[in-house]
Structure formats: structure tokens, C-alpha cells
Amino acid sequence: MRLSATEDANRRLLRARDAIDRHFAESLDVPTLARVALMSPAHFIREFKATFGEPPHRYLQRRRLERAMTLLRDSAASVTDVGLAVGFASTGTFSRTFASIIGVSSSAYRARSRPLPAPGCFVHAWTRPAASSSFGEAAAVTGP
Numbered sequence: 001m002r003l004s005a006t007e008d009a010n011r012r013l014l015r016a017r018d019a020i021d022r023h024f025a026e027s028l029d030v031p032t033l034a035r036v037a038l039m040s041p042a043h044f045i046r047e048f049k050a051t052f053g054e055p056p057h058r059y060l061q062r063r064r065l066e067r068a069m070t071l072l073r074d075s076a077a078s079v080t081d082v083g084l085a086v087g088f089a090s091t092g093t094f095s096r097t098f099a100s101i102i103g104v105s106s107s108a109y110r111a112r113s114r115p116l117p118a119p120g121c122f123v124h125a126w127t128r129p130a131a132s133s134s135f136g137e138a139a140a141v142t143g144p
Contacts, residue, residue, distance in 0.1 A: 012037040013051050016044070020056065024063040025087040030056060064088065065101055072106055073113040079106045 003011070016037040020028060033056055034044035048056045064086040071082045083094030083106070098106045 009039075009047060010051060012039065013044075013048055016048065016056070017052065017059065020060050020063060024060060024067065025085060027087070028060060060087075061097060061101065065098060068094070068098065068106070069102070069109065069113075072110040074115045079110070082106070 016033045019033060019036050030041045030045060034041040037044050037047075039047065045055055048059070052059060054062070068082050068086045071077055071085065072079070075082075077085065079095070080091045083091050083098075086094075088094035088097070095106055098109070102109060104112075
């Protein structure tokens with residue numbers, strides 16, 4: 001089965017977006033991503049924006065900031081470590097980008113955010129007594 005030109009371009013753009021999602025913490029640039037999509041850099045930027053609603057650089061920033069928000073909320077890592085872990089080259093760039101897009105500083109975000117609770121099914125699975133298993137496992141023996 002032969003793909004239409006639009007379907008082929010969309011698949012190549014999805015490969016580039018998947019590369020951003022997988023490697024967001026690495027140094028990524030438009031020429032590298034354009035090669036993944038088998039397009040020229042200028043064409044890649046135009047097509048990426050037309051397909052996904054934002055240019056590739058903005059998508060990369062958003063992915064990095066989403067991950068940074070999770071780390072700030074759920075870990076004790078310093079703001080500097082979080083910024084470097086998600087791919088920003090300096091704390092200043094991370095702080096400036098975070099504040100301009102999220103609307104508050106990374107420190108203020110951390111101070112007002114709390115870890116998200118685990119979904120009920122996950123909590124239930126980990127706190128369920130072994131005796132209630134429906135897979136025939138033996139109940140854990142406690143004590144001598």
C-alpha cells in the first residue's frame with residue numbers, strides 16, 4: 001500500500017516529534033530534527049508548525065518544562081539540577097524560560113506545588129493484602 005504525500009510527511013514529522021519526546025534533555029537543534037524527518041530545516045519548521053500548532057523549538061521547550069515541573073513537584077533536586085536534567089544549558093536560561101512560560105519562578109512553583117497522589121488503582125494494588133490475590137499465590141507467612 002502506497003502512502004499519500006501528506007501521510008508520508010506526517011509520519012516523518014511524527015518521527016521527529018517522537019525524537020524530541022525521547023531525547024528532550026539532550027542538545028537538539030532544527031537541522032538534526034529535520035534530518036530525522038527527511039526535510040530541509042526551513043521546510044521542517046513550516047510543516048511542524050502547520051501539523052502540531054507550534055514550532056519545534058517551542059515544542060521542545062514545553063516538553064522540557066513539563067518534565068521540570070514534575071521534578072520540582074516530586075523530587076528534592078535543586079532548581080539548578082532540575083534545569084540541567086531537562087536539557088537547559090544554564091540555570092539562568094532555565095529560570096528565565098520557566099518564569100516567562102509558566103508565569104511564576106521555578107522556586108515559587110515548587111513552594112506552592114505538592115506531589116500528585118498516585119491513582120487509586122495503583123495505591124490499591126500496592127496496599128492489597130496478599131491473601132486477597134486472585135492468582136492463587138500463597139498468603140505471606142508472618143512470624144515463626
